[in-house]
Amino acid sequence: MSSATASAPPPPAPLRVVFYRDQESTAPAHQLVTWGQFVDLLTNYVETSPCTVAPGPDQCIGAKCPYKSHSTFPDNPMAWSPVEIVGQRLDVNVRAVTLLTLDFDHLSLEEGTKAVAALSKWEHVRHTTHNCRPDDIGFRVVLALSRPVHANQWHRFLAAAVEYLGISVIDKHGKLQPDRTCKNRSRFYYRPSHPKDTEHSAEHVRGKILDVDEVFAWAEKNVPVAAALDYNRTALPDEEKWDLESDAVLGLIDVVSRTFPPNRRHELALALGGMMRRAGASLEAARYILRESFREGGSDDPEARANTVDHTYALTDDSAMTGFTRVCGILGEEDADEIGEYITQVRNETIIRAFQRAPERNVHALVLASSPAVVELGALREQVRDLANHKARSQERNDKILAIFIRRVLDGHVLAKPGGYGDVETVLDDADRGVGRFKAIGKVMSALAYGLPSETTWEGVFQIVRMSIVGMVIEPGDTPWITVAERKFRAAQDQRKVGDIERVQKENERVAMVTQAAYTASNTVPLPGVPPDGANWRDHLTINNAGAPANTAHNARIFLRNHPDFCGYLRWNEVSKRVEVTGGPMLQYAKSPIEILVAGIEDYLSNVHKLQVAHQALCIRVISVARSNPYDPIKEFLRSLKWDGQPRISNWLKTYCGATQELDDYLEKVGRRWMISLAARGLQPGCKVDNVLVVQGDGGIGKSTIFSILAGEWFCDTAINLGDKDSRMMAGLYWLCELAECVAFKRVGNDMLKSFFSSQKDRFRPPYSKDFEDSPRRAVFVATANEDAIFSDDTGNRKYWPVACKYTKTAIEMLRRDRDQLLAEAVVAFDAGEVWHFTYEEIAITEQVTDDYMVENVPAMMVREWWFATAKMARPKSVTTLDVAKEIFEDKPIKDNDLQRIGYALKKLGFRRQRDGHGARAWRYYATQALLDADSNRKGFFALAGGKPDDEKGSGKLADEK
Incomplete structure (x- = not known):
């Protein structure tokens, strides 16, 4: 290292520098370093890249060599920038520049030596760049500054400092080096690196620190404002308008109309306005060019786009400096360069505009160190x-x-x-x-x-x-x-x-403590997730005037989707219809209601990320983010089971429930098909399952326990009223619902029961939701009863599969042991395509059993007694329900449902119903020969007066007997 004769203390700490992971990164990592630490970084930590200057597959391509942007060590950022910045890497987010960085490229040895000599008295560090060669010298110089330069002054300071230092040299292409124009305040620089077969040089030169205020004061007297804004700007005449009919203007309109992206019209209009403002276009000229460009390009509202330049023209000169950078970000560098060339042509025409002259200065006052427009x-x-x-x-x-x-x-x-x-x-x-x-x-x-x-x-x-x-x-x-x-x-x-820096440091320490406390309370550690919106997800955030994320619900959603504290940790339970937390600092609220969870997230976002969003708006975003990450725990559970190959479900009712039915075929079919239906509803919610298993037996034998074991946490035995909103919600939120003691059967009509059990979807309002939703039904119903008189529907009970059970000492423990295998076998059967309903031909089996569980009604009992109490010779071959009612009720009033019940009773006895061929064509019920010949059991009933005698012509004969 060399040292200049003059010396000065290094700049006071802290010195703000930011680092970027790679050339694609826009998220800065802030560091406070001393000047000595920074010098050490650039002189002693040099990367030797795998590329080479020798011809071959790894030959270095110079300035665009990909190796210089990646370190040979993992997690070692290669890009740095000497700025104080808030938010992502954008010019508008830069608050100040902390070091003066100058690049010298394509120099001869003579010009390079001249530049080094001019810099010798100043405190700086310099190193050769990646594309430096013995015959084509390139190096970077970083000068220490007495204080950071505010972003709004940087373009002025950069040009003035180059003049003040007197370090301009000519490169091999005849251009001045270093570049004194500020194209990108937020630009980053790569740390020192070199091909493996070239030499590298790095040097720290001690000397005088460049005084920022001294440069400004000197520039006010020696550097015209025009030169500071654009060093290569040609002299302009005293006119303040553009020739809107010139070829350059027409070309500019054409290229903009061809390149603008429709989905970013507004943003591009602002950026183009900035470019034209810097180039000296009047507000009217910029409006005209944008209006015509967007009209040619087919914009739906070119006038509105033209008016957006008002915003840009209301800002300072420095805000316009970012125009080219913004256009690059929207259109890409190639198209932006083409637009820039046309703007340059327009500006340099002979009647472009008059450049604003520097105002007169008060000799008694301190000189103004920047353009008045700033x-x-x-x-x-x-x-x-x-x-x-x-x-x-x-x-x-x-x-x-x-x-x-x-x-x-x-x-x-x-x-x-x-x-x-x-x-x-x-x-x-x-x-x-x-x-x-x-x-x-x-x-x-x-x-x-x-x-x-x-x-x-x-x-x-x-x-x-x-x-x-x-x-x-x-x-x-x-x-x-x-x-x-x-x-x-x-x-x-x-x-x-200094106070702000200390507050930031304290705030960072406080945030770190709060974050750590949240993770500790959740008994978890930070784990990296994969942001759904990509590594640059912060680009989607809306930024406020201070450069920080704005307090908007949109930003809350972006954070919840992508930030490591939340990414992937919020999910939606399709069964319970609730938000669940699987990790991160909010895991402590995993079992809390949604209101408590949202309150915790609200506090955390505000406390750690300075993002304040209204509670209700945040609640909606939490649910929205969770619903974009759904899962079905029942389905996952069933798919995780592995069957051992041992058959069980055909006999599970006998083995685990103590079924006592004498019909083995019935028990096997009911047991197997009901278990498959349980798997079907778990794997395919909304599939057709309209049967109800009814388990009858003495109290205390464990009927409810059986189904609680089978369904686990998805079992519900809450008393409900079938058909109301609560029953619909239970059918949508649970896998197995028990109707204890068949109470629900007694509260609603048979038609309502049939309709409810046949539904394949339920409409209800989920917990903590304001709107009703349709949910595919995932519940299977089971009823339990102590008594054996269960069914009251005279029209049929095929939907119910009754099974009589008794207490078996070891059954419950056996079921706990084999539960997963029962369900695994049912899943295999479902996947194999086995049916879980009785066919039409098999319905008779169920009706034969359900008849044993019918609730007797008085009309049915009286009809049966009347018939078998009537002498064989006095039994009519056909009757109407009214005939029977008059006989069995004698003088008592007859109700409509009595006639209906009489009809059902006659059909149950075996009568065949047929339209009468005479008169009003009433329904007549014809006795079968077996009924006519059945033994009598007379108990005081007499033959019906309305019955037709056997010898009456045409009466007593069924239609097929006439």
């Missing part, structure tokens, strides 16, 4: 006025006096009197005089430094306070009051910056 004096004056009003509203006397001083500044009145004598407005407490000049300046400058935005420059403040401060009396030999004011303002700003 400082929006109107906006700044309003901010100062707001500050004065705020202080005036305070109840503190000090604040009210400060408001008086600030208003004097705004009005251009003399700030203070010598010693404060005679200044009655600023008398504090019981003092005999007001505030003096020196103290008044300190108060005002401190208030402005802390009360105005942190990026406010002295150059702008100078324009506000100049008249008020210069007007104060100054004694011979004293420091000018305006110089005192500048020192006070800059000192206060420095104190504020």
Whole structure:
């Protein structure tokens, strides 16, 4: 290392530098380093790349060599940038530049030596670049600065510093090096690297630190503003308009119309406005070009796009500097370069515009160190006025006096009197005089430094306070009051910056503690997830004026989807219809209701990520993100089971339930098909399952326990009213629902029962939802009963599969042991395509059994007794229900449902129903020969008077007997 003869202490810590993982990364990793640490990084940590200058497959291609952007060590970022930045890597997010970085490319040995000599007295570090060759020299120089340069001043400072240092040289292509134009404030640089067969040089030169304020002061006298804004700009005539009929303008309109993306019209219009503003186009000219470009390109509203330039033209000059960068990001570098070439052609035509001349300076005032356009004096004056009003509203006397001083500044009145004598407005407490000049300046400058935005420059403040401060009396030999004011303002700003850095550090430490506490409470550790929106998911965030994520529900959704604290940890349970948490700092709320979970997320986003979103809006986004990550726990459970090949489900009712039915074929069919239906509803919610297994047996034998074991956590035995909203929700939220003691059968009609059990989907409002949703039914129903009189539907009970059971001592424990194998076998049977319903031919088997569980009704009993109490010879061959009713009820009133029940009873006995061929064609019921010949059991009943005698012509004969 070499050392210059002059020496100076290194810049004060902290020095802000950011690092990027690779050339695609936009998320900065912030570091506070000393100048010595930074020098050490560039001189002692050099990467030897696998590329080579020798011909071959690994030959280095120079500046675009891919090896220079990747380290040979894992997780070792190669890109760095000397900026203070808030948010992702965008020019608009840069707050300040902390180091002056200059690149020298394609130099001869003579020109390179000249540049090195010019830099020798300045504190800097330099190293050869990746594309440096013995006959084509390239190196990078990083100079230490006395203070960071605010982003709005950077374009001015860069050009002025190159002139001030006197380091311009000519490269092999005849161009000046280094480039003094600011094309991209947020650009990054690669750490030192070189091909494996070339030499590398890095050197730290001790010397004088480049004084930022000294450069600005020198530039004000020696570098025209035009030169700072664009070094290569040609001289322009005194006109302020573009020739809108020129070939260059027409070409610009054409290329924009061909390249703009329809989905980013508004953003492109703003960026193009920035480019044209920097090139000197008037607002009217920029509007015209954009309007015509978008009209040619087929925009749906070219006028609206043209009006967006109003926003850009209302900003400072420096905001327009990002135009080219933004266009590159939208269209790509190639198309952006084509547009830039046309804009350059337009600007350089002979009648483009007159460049704004630098204004006259007050020789008694400190020179202004930047373009007047950089400082929006109107906006700044309003901010100062707001500050004065705020202080005036305070109840503190000090604040009210400060408001008086600030208003004097705004009005251009003399700030203070010598010693404060005679200044009655600023008398504090019981003092005999007001505030003096020196103290008044300190108060005002401190208030402005802390009360105005942190990026406010002295150059702008100078324009506000100049008249008020210069007007104060100054004694011979004293420091000018305006110089005192500048020192006070800059000192206060420095104190504020140090305080801000300390607050940021403390805030980072606090956030780290809160995050760690959340993970500790959740008993988990951070794990990297795969963001659904990609590694650059932060690009989708909307940013506020401070460069931080805005407090919007959209940003909350982006965070919940992609941030490592949440990514993949929120999922939607398709069965319970609830949000579940599987990891991350919110795991502590895994078993909490949704309201508690959302409150926890709300607090965490606000506390850690400074993102504040309304509770209800956040709740909707939490559910939305979770629903984009659904899962079905029943399906996952069933698919995880492996059958051992031993048959069980055909006899499970006997083995585990103690079934006592004598019909083995019935038990096997019911047991097997019901178990398959359970698997079917678990794997294919909404499939047709309209049968109800009915288990009858004494109380206490474990009927409910059996089904609780089978369905596990998805079992429900809550008493419900079939057909209402709660029953619909239970059918959609559970896998197996028990209807205990068949109570539900008694509360609703048979038609309602049949309709409910036949449904394949349920419409209900899920928990914590405001809207009704359709849910495919996943529940299978089972009924339990102690008594054997269960069914009351005379029309048939084929939907019910009754099974009588008894207590078996070891059955429950056996079921616990074999439960998974039973379900696994059912899954195999389902996948093999086995049916889980009785065919039409098999329905008779179920009806034969259900008849044994019918609830007897009085009309049916009376019909049966009447028939078998009637003598064989007196039995009519055909009757109507009314005939029977008149006989069995005698003089009692007859109800409509009595006639219906009589008809059902006759059919059950074996009568065949047929339309009467006479008169009103009433339904007649014809007795079979077996009924006519059945033995009598007379108990006082007599032959019906309405019955037709056997010998009456045409009567007593069935249709097929006529």
